[in-house]
Each structure stands twice: as C-alpha cells, then as structure tokens.
Amino acid sequence: MLNQSLMEDHHQVGLSSSQMGFYLNSTNLTSFSPPLVLNHQQQQSDDLKPLNNFLPSSFGLDHVTCTLTQALLSSTKPRQQEDYLSSSFTNNLPPLFSPQKPTPNYNLWAAWGEGKEYQLAGSKRGCNGDDPILGVSTVKMKKMKARRKVREPRFCFKTMSDIDVLDDGYKWRKYGQKVVKNTLHPRSYYRCTQDNCRVKKRVERLAEDPRMVITTYEGRHIHSPSNDLDESQGGQPQLNNFFW
DNA sequence: CGAGTTTGACCCGCGC
DNA sequence: GCGCGGGTCAAACTCG
Numbered sequence: 001m002l003n004q005s006l007m008e009d010h011h012q013v014g015l016s017s018s019q020m021g022f023y024l025n026s027t028n029l030t031s032f033s034p035p036l037v038l039n040h041q042q043q044q045s046d047d048l049k050p051l052n053n054f055l056p057s058s059f060g061l062d063h064v065t066c067t068l069t070q071a072l073l074s075s076t077k078p079r080q081q082e083d084y085l086s087s088s089f090t091n092n093l094p095p096l097f098s099p100q101k102p103t104p105n106y107n108l109w110a111a112w113g114e115g116k117e118y119q120l121a122g123s124k125r126g127c128n129g130d131d132p133i134l135g136v137s138t139v140k141m142k143k144m145k146a147r148r149k150v151r152e153p154r155f156c157f158k159t160m161s162d163i164d165v166l167d168d169g170y171k172w173r174k175y176g177q178k179v180v181k182n183t184l185h186p187r188s189y190y191r192c193t194q195d196n197c198r199v200k201k202r203v204e205r206l207a208e209d210p211r212m213v214i215t216t217y218e219g220r221h222i223h224s225p226s227n228d229l230d231e232s233q234g235g236q237p238q239l240n241n242f243f244w
Numbered sequence: 245c246g247a248g249t250t251t252g253a254c255c256c257g258c259g260c
Numbered sequence: 261g262c263g264c265g266g267g268t269c270a271a272a273c274t275c276g
Contacts, residue, residue, distance in 0.1 A: 173247085174248070174249055174250085175267095175269075178267070180265085180266075181264090181265065187267095193248090202267090
C-alpha cells in the first residue's frame with residue numbers, strides 16, 4: 001500500500017529487481033561524488049550516469065527516477081547532507097523486510113552514503129596512565145578513539161510504518177538512544193548481536209512526518225541473517241551472498 | 245540468571 | 261578556543 005500523497009510528491013520508480021539492497025556493495029558505494037540532485041526531468045541526462053556505477057544493469061535504469069529526499073536530508077547536518085544521494089522507488093517487496101511479519105506500508109526510500117575514512121587527530125591528552133582530569137584509563141580512551149577511525153558505508157531507508165524497528169532478518173541489540181535537536185522523537189542506536197559483526201543501524205522518526213521511519217545501516221554483515229527466513233523462503237539461497 | 249533495554253556521562257567533530 | 265550536538269559506553273535496571 002502506497003501513500004498516495006507522498007507518491008505524488010515524489011517520482012515513482014519501477015525496478016526490475018526486488019532485491020535492491022542486496023546488490024549493493026561498499027566498493028560501489030564510494031564510486032560517486034555527492035551531492036547529486038536528480039528529478040524526473042533529468043532522468044535521461046548525464047546526471048543519471050553515476051547511478052550506473054553502483055546499480056546493476058538488471059535494475060533497468062531506464063525506469064529509475066531519482067529525487068533528493070528533502071525530508072531526510074533536513075534531518076541531518078548540512079555537512080552530512082552532502083553525503084547522501086537518495087533514490088526513491090516502489091516495489092513489490094522491500095528487500096530487507098521479512099514477509100512473515102507485519103510489515104509497514106511499502107512506501108520505501110533509499111539513500112546511499114559515501115564511504116569515508118576519517119583519520120584521528122592527535123590525542124589531546126597524555127599517553128601515560130589515567131586521564132588526570134576525568135579519571136578515564138588510557139586503554140579506554142584508545143578504545144573509544146579507535147572506534148571512530150573508519151566510517152563504514154551507509155545505507156538508508158525511509159519507510160512508512162507504525163513499527164520503529166523493522167524486521168530485516170538480523171538480530172540487533174540496542175546500545176543507545178538520543179534525543180535529536182528539533183525533533184520530538186528520539187533516535188535509537190542498534191548493533192548487530194553477531195560476534196565480530198560491526199554493523200550498526202540507527203532508527204529515527206521523521207520530524208516532519210512521524211509516520212515515516214528512517215533506518216540507517218552502517219557497515220556490512222559478515223554473516224547471514226539470524227532468523228529462519230532463509231529456510232522458510234526456500235528458492236532464494238542466493239541472498240546469502242549479499243550480507244546487507 | 246542471562247539477555248536485552250534504559251539512561252546519564254563522556255568524548256569527538258565541527259562550526260563559529 | 262569554546263560550545264553544541266551526535267555517537268558511544270557501561271552501570272543499573274527490566275524481563276522472560
């Protein structure tokens with residue numbers, strides 16, 4: 001079920017594959033330079049070519065129409081907005097949601113963040129012993145800094161749903177919640193519970209339209225989904241090759 | 245009792 | 261250099 005008003009605001013997209021998310025990979029995610037603003041009038045122009053860098057030919061780019069998702073971008077800082085290219089599409093079945101459970105209305109949006117590597121600035125404090133001011137151990141400090149070294153590629157969905165946490169087949173553990181400025185709804189932070197899997201996701205509701213849930217995935221799973229979706233689905237073993 | 249959630253404190257990046 | 265805001269940690273808490 002699509003929200004008609006939203007579909008009028010944005011340009012509908014027809015895709016040839018229902019497995020959009022699974023086709024993307026981190027290498028391709030870094031192959032374009034945002035910002036890139038597209039609309040239906042530009043779909044035949046050169047502006048659309050960068051999409052070919054990371055969308056498989058099976059998508060049938062002739063039918064792809066892109067638009068900048070203003071609502072999504074307005075929820076991030078200006079600098080972060082440049083990291084996003086968003087693509088709107090509708091389809092029979094969103095790729096990351098289980099058909100076994102009540103799924104949200106299929107009004108789905110996707111955005112790809114550019115993968116960037118951030119080098120750490122030099123330490124502001126001494127390297128020996130505990131922090132003299134805060135009493136935080138050096139080990140802890142190093143640990144906290146190390147986690148910020150690399151920003152994984154991000155993959156962002158916007159869905160219309162009453163449910164905050166959508167079932168994507170993986171098991172998540174909540175590790176934080178934060179009230180974001182100028183929004184009524186808090187942002188929740190989740191981490192994949194699988195050992196050695198560093199994938200994270202952020203879930204928040206759109207300030208302009210609380211019916212919309214923005215789910216941002218960061219990183220790539222190094223394992224297959226943890227629930228029994230694969231077994232029950234049958235016929236889709238190839239999905240295990242795409243650990244989004 | 246173990247797994248998951250909540251929540252306040254803390255750190256870092258960034259803009260001014 | 262300073263302050264703000266986002267992201268993460270970890271102790272306390274809850275739940276099955």
